[in-house]
């Protein structure tokens with residue numbers, strides 16, 4: 001059986017049961033194997049403390065009350081004798097007392113033992129149990145219960161001197177083997193404890209398992225839905241911190257997946273629209289030209305050329321971004337004159353859009369060199385410029401400026417268009433993101449231009465950004481480290 005394949009609840013149950021077995025084993029050990037020695041040590045401690053308190057109060061005239069009390073409390077026989085062997089006090093609570101039956105010689109031996117050992121001495125004696133009346137002797141009904149095993153008693157003697165200078169000996173006796181009845185009681189208790197613990201462990205295991213595994217099972221159910229492509233699913237893990245953190249993470253993941261999926265679908269719609277429209281225009285005009293070869297006009301060929309251009313830039317954008325994303329795009333850094341290249345690009349675009357009436361202004365103070373991939377950087381600038389053309393206002397003015405500060409050069413492209421709402425600003429650099437969801441052909445775009453800029457700047461350790469407010473135009477910029485021209 002592979003333990004990793006086990007249901008959580010069974011695992012919890014297994015661990016809890018193991019813990020119970022361990023606890024019970026310890027309990028059984030103490031109640032059976034170690035019981036005798038525990039009992040004996042406790043008894044010895046009690047006897048010693050009792051003897052001490054008798055010796056401390058040896059001159060008290062009410063000593064007999066104390067002796068009776070101790071004797072009953074600890075279940076010990078006590079005998080106090082003076083040096084002539086006269087019994088001063090006596091308390092007899094045990095049956096079959098050994099000390100009372102001792103001969104004077106035995107007592108003397110004990111006292112001598114004590115004299116040799118700092119005033120106290122003890123020894124163990126084994127007491128055979130009285131014979132048990134058996135059934136085979138003709139008895140019926142309830143028979144008296146006697147210990148079956150031999151019992152051990154402890155005989156203890158402590159020497160003292162009273163205020164009149166007389167030597168006193170305190171004898172004490174206690175059974176130090178736990179009584180069968182006590183052992184039996186403990187056993188029964190243990191049976192009960194065992195049963196109760198097994199039941200409790202089972203209940204606890206079920207409760208814990210339910211508490212722990214239920215939310216996980218639910219998250220798993222939702223995760224399976226997510227795997228099926230249902231990105232709208234909500235993870236609702238409650239119960240403990242880890243689960244709620246896990247479900248927060250999964251919610252974020254689901255949200256991100258949904259965003260990507262939405263964008264992907266939008267892109268598909270857009271791209272298919274973007275591909276289909278020029279293609280059908282090209283086909284339409286080509287058909288006309290085919291049918292009426294004598295009536296071919298310049299406008300018709302121009303439209304075919306424009307649409308082909310549009311198609312190829314779309315295909316190029318898609319290729320560029322996928323190349324950059326897959327890490328296949330290698331950048332080839334060379335020193336080049338950024339200012340000059342920017343100027344050339346503006347002039348080229350101005351030439352191309354001359355008939356549309358755009359006005360471009362380029363402000364710069366000095367020419368700067370940068371060490372970068374020339375084609376990529378100009379492409380980034382080109383993308384910003386094309387966006388500015390697409391989104392600028394009625395006056396069709398586009399400002400480009402070059403600002404040099406410390407070690408960086410910043411190229412900014414400003415337009416007079418509607419600007420961008422602040423809620424869209426964080427997303428415009430994402431792939432396929434378009435503020436205007438309704439596809440307007442008047443404004444071209446694949447939603448890839450800015451993400452290409454972002455990638456190029458990432459590859460150059462450059463920075464990029466936008467300053468824009470709704471209704472007030474935008475300034476898109478990027479900046480790079482520059483090299484001083486000597």
Ligand code: ADP
Pocket residue numbers: 387388391392415417418419420428429433434435436444445446447448449450451474476
């Ligand atoms: P697109 O090909 O759609 O222009 P981009 O990645 O270049 O894609 O831009 C993403 C979005 O950012 C655009 O759809 C547009 O909504 C917004 N945007 C980009 N440039 C400008 C600008 N100069 N003025 C206003 N909005 C802009």
